Amino acid sequence: MPGDPLEGQEVLQQVAHAPLPGENAPAASNPAFRTYFASTPQDESAAQQRAEEAQKLLAAIVASSDDAIISKTLDGIITSWNNGATRLFGYSAQEAIGQHITLIVPRELWPQEDEILARLRRGIHIDHFETSRVAKDGHLLDISLSISPIRGEDGTIIGAATIARDITHQKAMARQLREREEQERFLTEVSKVLTSTLDYQETLANIARLIVPRLADWFAVDLLDAEGHFQLIVLEHQNPEQVEWARALRERFPIDYEASVGLPQVARSGRSELYPEITDEMLVAAARSEEELAIARQIGYSSLMLVPLVARGKTIGVVTFVATESGKKYNARDLALAEELGRHAGVALDNARLYKEAQQARDQLEIILQGVADGIIVYDKGSRIIYANEAAARMTGYASVENLQRARPLEPTRRFEITDEEGRPFPLDQLTHKRVLAGERKAQAIIGYTQKAGGRPERWSHVTSSPVYDERGEILFVITITHDITERVLAERRKDEFISMASHELKTPVTSLKGFTYVLQRRLRNQSDAQVLHYLERMDAQLDKLTRLVSDLLDLSRMQVGKLDLQRAPVDLDALIAETVENLQATTLTHRITIKGATRAQVFGDEDRLAQVFINLLTNAIKYSPSANRVEVHLAREQNCAIVRVQDFGIGIDEAHQEQIFERFYQVTDPEEKTYPGLGIGLHISKTIVERHQGRIEVHSRKGQGATFSVFLPIGERSGKSDHQAERTG
Ligand code: ADP
Numbered sequence: 001m002p003g004d005p006l007e008g009q010e011v012l013q014q015v016a017h018a019p020l021p022g023e024n025a026p027a028a029s030n031p032a033f034r035t036y037f038a039s040t041p042q043d044e045s046a047a048q049q050r051a052e053e054a055q056k057l058l059a060a061i062v063a064s065s066d067d068a069i070i071s072k073t074l075d076g077i078i079t080s081w082n083n084g085a086t087r088l089f090g091y092s093a094q095e096a097i098g099q100h101i102t103l104i105v106p107r108e109l110w111p112q113e114d115e116i117l118a119r120l121r122r123g124i125h126i127d128h129f130e131t132s133r134v135a136k137d138g139h140l141l142d143i144s145l146s147i148s149p150i151r152g153e154d155g156t157i158i159g160a161a162t163i164a165r166d167i168t169h170q171k172a173m174a175r176q177l178r179e180r181e182e183q184e185r186f187l188t189e190v191s192k193v194l195t196s197t198l199d200y201q202e203t204l205a206n207i208a209r210l211i212v213p214r215l216a217d218w219f220a221v222d223l224l225d226a227e228g229h230f231q232l233i234v235l236e237h238q239n240p241e242q243v244e245w246a247r248a249l250r251e252r253f254p255i256d257y258e259a260s261v262g263l264p265q266v267a268r269s270g271r272s273e274l275y276p277e278i279t280d281e282m283l284v285a286a287a288r289s290e291e292e293l294a295i296a297r298q299i300g301y302s303s304l305m306l307v308p309l310v311a312r313g314k315t316i317g318v319v320t321f322v323a324t325e326s327g328k329k330y331n332a333r334d335l336a337l338a339e340e341l342g343r344h345a346g347v348a349l350d351n352a353r354l355y356k357e358a359q360q361a362r363d364q365l366e367i368i369l370q371g372v373a374d375g376i377i378v379y380d381k382g383s384r385i386i387y388a389n390e391a392a393a394r395m396t397g398y399a400s401v402e403n404l405q406r407a408r409p410l411e412p413t414r415r416f417e418i419t420d421e422e423g424r425p426f427p428l429d430q431l432t433h434k435r436v437l438a439g440e441r442k443a444q445a446i447i448g449y450t451q452k453a454g455g456r457p458e459r460w461s462h463v464t465s466s467p468v469y470d471e472r473g474e475i476l477f478v479i480t481i482t483h484d485i486t487e488r489v490l491a492e493r494r495k496d497e498f499i500s501m502a503s504h505e506l507k508t509p510v511t512s513l514k515g516f517t518y519v520l521q522r523r524l525r526n527q528s529d530a531q532v533l534h535y536l537e538r539m540d541a542q543l544d545k546l547t548r549l550v551s552d553l554l555d556l557s558r559m560q561v562g563k564l565d566l567q568r569a570p571v572d573l574d575a576l577i578a579e580t581v582e583n584l585q586a587t588t589l590t591h592r593i594t595i596k597g598a599t600r601a602q603v604f605g606d607e608d609r610l611a612q613v614f615i616n617l618l619t620n621a622i623k624y625s626p627s628a629n630r631v632e633v634h635l636a637r638e639q640n641c642a643i644v645r646v647q648d649f650g651i652g653i654d655e656a657h658q659e660q661i662f663e664r665f666y667q668v669t670d671p672e673e674k675t676y677p678g679l680g681i682g683l684h685i686s687k688t689i690v691e692r693h694q695g696r697i698e699v700h701s702r703k704g705q706g707a708t709f710s711v712f713l714p715i716g717e718r719s720g721k722s723d724h725q726a727e728r729t730g
Contacts, residue, residue: 050689068164071150074121076101076113079159087464088134088166090546104133106140118151120160130167142171157708183337186214190341194348196507198355206704207319207345208236215338216321217328218242221309223317223349224267230318232257242324249295253288263318272342274306274335302328307342311350319345322564375482376462379433381475383409395461395482397451416449422562423448431483433478442466446485500557514543541587555612555685556664566606566692573599573642573713576607580614584622590629591622597635601642601715605693610713613689613697616682617709618644623676625650625706642713649706658699662687 060068072078078101081093085499086630087102089096105113110129116126126147133143193206204221211219215601218237222230232250237243257264266273275282278301287293302323309317319342323330330338369376375392377385388404396406396412404412410428418426426447430432433441443465450458465480517540524533558564581593603610620699621631628649636643653661653668660666667680683697689695694714701707 071163073159142168200352203352217324220320273306300324307338309346311346377480379478419448436465436478460486503553593631595633599635599642609689612687616686621648644711647708652705653701654703
């Protein structure tokens with residue numbers, strides 16, 4: 001009975017005969033099952049019984065199958081319909097049987113169904129054919145069909161048995177997998193494309209190319225500036241007209257920064273917004289005027305996503321993805337993809353921006369460095385030049401910065417005779433960048449250059465080198481700044497020459513004046529003219545001062561050319577101090593000089609030169625304490641050192657000047673205080689003399705609180721040179 005799906009004998013017969021496709025026919029594919037039915041029965045009743053058994057079994061299989069098993073005539077009329085079919089398509093057997101098979105075929109697939117029927121008529125099996133069907137409730141099912149022709153007793157084809165399996169789930173899984181793979185491919189491409197350049201404009205163009213049209217019909221990137229305002233930096237659409245509309249909208253209707261949704265909110269919260277469907281009502285609700293609404297309608301929004309651009313944990317802008325004519329409706333998956341893209345794009349844009357800024361800063365710096373008058377050279381750890389400016393090239397006699405940069409280490413210095421301040425050859429390992437590479441934190445030197453070939457006149461430079469360290473504290477490079485001081489050095493040299501000449505010229509007349517005064521004094525003493533004698537004594541005292549000034553200047557000149565001679569012999573320091581103090585006490589009525597303590601030391605040195613030091617210190621002590629009435633000399637010894645301290649109670653010296661007062665011609669000039677006579681060379685000479693005795697001189701003072709100058713001299717030590725051998729200052 002073809003009307004009954006379970007009892008339909010022909011169907012079952014055919015199903016039993018037809019090779020059931022794979023796993024859809026567990027019984028048929030079971031070898032034991034096949035052997036049983038294939039073996040020749042013993043007698044007829046047994047054969048009959050076995051046929052019935054087989055029918056029942058097959059009926060049971062069909063009934064219990066999870067798959068839909070349907071049979072139909074060659075005209076497409078459904079003749080059997082199992083429970084699986086009811087479960088799958090929702091129609092009961094009663095509803096389905098007798099209906100045309102197009103009951104469950106989507107309209108657009110009807111031609112396909114005709115095709116299937118035609119093939120069946122020709123006896124062709126159809127295996128695992130994937131198509132779709134409609135269920136009773138109208139929803140589409142993905143189906144895998146296996147269709148076999150059903151033959152009548154006479155062997156002619158009378159219908160078809162269809163086994164349908166729901167593969168909607170597998171299909172969905174496969175689609176998801178494909179989508180995921182595609183997304184991954186896309187994201188790989190995103191990261192590859194976005195890391196391919198540091199150029200800002202190129203990065204923007206890349207972002208645009210990745211997004212349009214794949215993810216959006218048009219998109220916009222708005223970056224937040226320092227004030228938190230949006231800067232629309234890119235707007236991209238396949239259709240330029242649309243870009244104009246979007247731009248017009250933005251220009252005419254500025255962003256409402258207070259709005260609780262949209263760009264400002266995404267920027268504030270760092271959370272994306274997804275509008276799967278943009279309806280006209282939404283446009284109406286959002287528009288602030290008729291005009292805005294008209295433009296928004298022109299754009300033809302279909303769906304919208306706003307995604308934050310994130311870099312270094314901060315939202316730096318917002319990307320707007322808009323679907324328009326494609327009619328695409330964004331879903332959560334699209335949003336996830338857009339967000340991922342936002343992260344990549346944020347980092348890429350941030351990097352490109354930083355790079356652009358760094359490059360701009362470098363360009364600016366380069367302009368400044370190339371413009372400065374000082375020579376700037378940067379060396380690497382191997383003394384190779386990695387940067388030089390034009391002044392450096394000029395100073396080292398190279399035609400261009402490139403030529404200098406190509407030079408081998410030390411080559412620039414080898415082109416010159418280089419000397420120190422005293423004109424001695426300058427050791428190359430003492431060049432300032434070498435000293436820094438050897439560990440000094442800052443190295444300075446005054447260097448004279450005379451070009452070996454080309455005979456350029458000598459030049460003088462003040463050279464300073466300092467290191468740049470890496471994060472591990474190791475030297476990365478050394479920056480050397482060369483300041484040309486040729487003019488200064490030459491001017492000083494002229495001044496020295498003048499002083500030398502002037503002091504020599506002055507010495508002769510002063511000496512003869514001194515001689516004539518002496519003769520006059522003797523004559524007048526005999527005539528006992530007290531008044532004239534008094535004037536003469538004052539003249540003599542002034543002449544002494546003049547003599548001292550002239551001899552100081554002479555000493556200075558000698559020191560400059562390294563010709564300050566020392567006549568060394570053992571000196572009783574206490575006696576020398578006592579004598580010096582006594583002599584000076586005779587010249588002052590204002591101050592009382594007292595000696596405290598004793599050194600009980602003999603030093604090996606030039607008595608006159610040492611006396612000169614103490615005279616200088618005591619004269620200064622008196623000169624710079626006009627309101628005081630005493631000066632103290634403290635004598636002491638410490639281990640192998642004799643210490644002479646000259647303490648006054650005068651104007652004192654501000655700390656800022658304490659180092660410089662030992663430089664030649666240095667005088668503290670304070671507009672508030674009265675000026676004191678002097679040339680600013682006494683302390684310089686004193687320091688040189690003390691150092692020539694292997695000693696040192698120090699000052700302790702505070703402004704307004706007096707000063708103490710301490711001289712430290714080694715006791716009794718011979719310097720190894722003979723007493724009368726002339727030494728030269730260094
Ligand atoms: P000067 O001929 O100017 O005294 P010096 O070389 O002896 O030259 O001293 C240098 C400078 O040091 C002086 O001009 C003065 O400003 C300062 N100075 C030296 N000694 C004293 C002192 N005892 N108290 C205060 N200032 C002093």
